[in-house]
Amino acid sequence: MHSWLEAEMNRMVEQLKKDQSIDGSWNYPFDTGIATDAYMIILLRTLKINDEELIKELVARILSKQEKNGAWKLFYDEGVGNLSSTIEAYYALLYSGYCTKDDKNIKSAKQFVLSNGGIEKSHFFTKVMLALTGQYSWPNFFPIPIEIVLLPTTFPINFFDISIYGRANLTPILILANNKYKLRTKNSPDLSDLFITRLRSWDEEFVAWNRSIECRSFLNTIHNGIKALIGFPNQLHALAIERAKKYMLERIESDGTFLSYFSSTFLMIFALLSLGYKKKDPIILKAVEGLLTMKCQVNGHTHMQYTTATVWNTSLISYALQEAGVSITDPVVEKANRYLLSRQHVKYGDWIIHNAHSYPGGWGFSNVNTFNPDVDDTTASLRALSQIVNKEPFYYQVWDRGMNWLLSMQNDDGGWSSFEKNVSKKISSFIPIQGAEYLLEDRSSADLTGRSLEFLGKYTRLSKRHFVMKDGVNWLFDHQEKDGSWYGRWGICYLYGTWAAITGLVSAGVSSRHPSIQKSVTWLNAIQNPDGGWGESCKSDIKKKYIPLTSSTLTDTAWAVDTLVSALDKPSQQLEAGIKYIIEASNKEDWTTHYPKGQGMASGFYIHYHSYKYIFPLLALSHYRKKFLIESKP
Numbered sequence: 001m002h003s004w005l006e007a008e009m010n011r012m013v014e015q016l017k018k019d020q021s022i023d024g025s026w027n028y029p030f031d032t033g034i035a036t037d038a039y040m041i042i043l044l045r046t047l048k049i050n051d052e053e054l055i056k057e058l059v060a061r062i063l064s065k066q067e068k069n070g071a072w073k074l075f076y077d078e079g080v081g082n083l084s085s086t087i088e089a090y091y092a093l094l095y096s097g098y099c100t101k102d103d104k105n106i107k108s109a110k111q112f113v114l115s116n117g118g119i120e121k122s123h124f125f126t127k128v129m130l131a132l133t134g135q136y137s138w139p140n141f142f143p144i145p146i147e148i149v150l151l152p153t154t155f156p157i158n159f160f161d162i163s164i165y166g167r168a169n170l171t172p173i174l175i176l177a178n179n180k181y182k183l184r185t186k187n188s189p190d191l192s193d194l195f196i197t198r199l200r201s202w203d204e205e206f207v208a209w210n211r212s213i214e215c216r217s218f219l220n221t222i223h224n225g226i227k228a229l230i231g232f233p234n235q236l237h238a239l240a241i242e243r244a245k246k247y248m249l250e251r252i253e254s255d256g257t258f259l260s261y262f263s264s265t266f267l268m269i270f271a272l273l274s275l276g277y278k279k280k281d282p283i284i285l286k287a288v289e290g291l292l293t294m295k296c297q298v299n300g301h302t303h304m305q306y307t308t309a310t311v312w313n314t315s316l317i318s319y320a321l322q323e324a325g326v327s328i329t330d331p332v333v334e335k336a337n338r339y340l341l342s343r344q345h346v347k348y349g350d351w352i353i354h355n356a357h358s359y360p361g362g363w364g365f366s367n368v369n370t371f372n373p374d375v376d377d378t379t380a381s382l383r384a385l386s387q388i389v390n391k392e393p394f395y396y397q398v399w400d401r402g403m404n405w406l407l408s409m410q411n412d413d414g415g416w417s418s419f420e421k422n423v424s425k426k427i428s429s430f431i432p433i434q435g436a437e438y439l440l441e442d443r444s445s446a447d448l449t450g451r452s453l454e455f456l457g458k459y460t461r462l463s464k465r466h467f468v469m470k471d472g473v474n475w476l477f478d479h480q481e482k483d484g485s486w487y488g489r490w491g492i493c494y495l496y497g498t499w500a501a502i503t504g505l506v507s508a509g510v511s512s513r514h515p516s517i518q519k520s521v522t523w524l525n526a527i528q529n530p531d532g533g534w535g536e537s538c539k540s541d542i543k544k545k546y547i548p549l550t551s552s553t554l555t556d557t558a559w560a561v562d563t564l565v566s567a568l569d570k571p572s573q574q575l576e577a578g579i580k581y582i583i584e585a586s587n588k589e590d591w592t593t594h595y596p597k598g599q600g601m602a603s604g605f606y607i608h609y610h611s612y613k614y615i616f617p618l619l620a621l622s623h624y625r626k627k628f629l630i631e632s633k634p
Contacts, residue, residue, distance in 0.1 A: 008586055016320075026336075031607065088126060090113065138181075164420060172267035179274040245271075257290035311340070318340065373405070381402065407468060472508065491599065492541060525572075528574055
């Protein structure tokens, strides 16, 4: 098996070298299903930008994903289908002009929507999109008043208590809901036949909440804050709208997108239209151009990415290649690391609000990200650069800036979150928005905390007894699930979180014999499949408990194997079976190959990283080889 292991590692290394772009990065698709494809069609038709070639290509991809029952799914084992995804696809296909209500597949999609509750039961974001394009009525009462953007950060509840991802999407929504803006065209399809009842607004959803104790407490706090502001109500309201607009415009990236997210840019375009901007305004046209740059090819079809994962892919791949034995002087690694150097942040972002004494130095996720660094991309980039720091003095400053930013971002509870520090007020419990926990909050998580500890413990000189390490370790101990696993915020889900937590704990100096680690190993062994692999369903994210997949996947198995390599003193039968699965399944091509392994928002969208089939198997095999085949030799 050892020769097969070497051969498989060499195959993956050569494939990764072949796929590198000219600038040193890797541009594997950030595949989030058909939602962004549908929204792009709707946007182009609404703005009367009739790019027929692109629209036809997006229609083809959407149709290729339709199930036999007429529905669309977010992931393979979701069940009969996803209501919101089906509504979005149905709408886009009709709006494209290349499908009609008489088409058999459109009829079956309509039947699925009606048999599953109609538009009334769709997701919050779907309803927002339908409202701003004139297919649904805005509620008379919106749960967050726009004046929240005026409240000072010292106030008990304020705009910056919401995560930056939440602010990016909520800011244009607040403007749109305030203006009750809608834009229909003469070619807008009629979706009235997708309603079950005569209800054309989601007012009723907010009625019960509006009478609740939580609502009164939340709204009273905000209204009391607004009353404390100096100015007349109408002036404050106008000032809030202007402040919200300014917030968006000041965070437009060089490509024209709002913080490089598809959803926030889509919403910003309509918010600006609601404020009187013309469709041909340079800001709007540039935003559309920015979205168009996110176009990619997935299995022969055109897909609109939610964002690009270029920095994430490049940092992970550079590190994986180095772990596999590729020299830091190899041109592939040199080019990758030069690319990463060019993407270190020098601007102050929103993170400074809760971390006022630090300087820029982190890395963001996408190729154009300059405002919004995150902890995960920062540790990943520093990990990729770690071997070269002592050889190239130029890298010292880069390293120090990145390290200082990372250490400054540790939360007061000892853990690390994604984008901001101490944005952990449970504001989502007060607001009736689906997925609010993910949209509005940025709490410490096992994956971010574990990966930060793994980096600090293995690639820096920080003492294992340092309070930073101790606090992170204690946070992980305190948040382990009863079955021995950890929940991972940005991956699917318990396998991902457990991998990050265990590798972090071991790197931070926790003994593999510690009860917490032993309990986790027992859990991993218990959920291994008969074929030697592991597989976890996206349902885990929705149910908030581990849900096994019906089959093993390469990425899940790699996470489990890498966890066992880190936790065991010698190879176990389960570990060897996992290694064998990785080697034998490397060329497998079926639905498991494309199964999402990342999450954006529970029941909202899931991510298939096309790079993961190389990155994590390569890392697992490399770590296994180093620990049990090289270091164990006499």
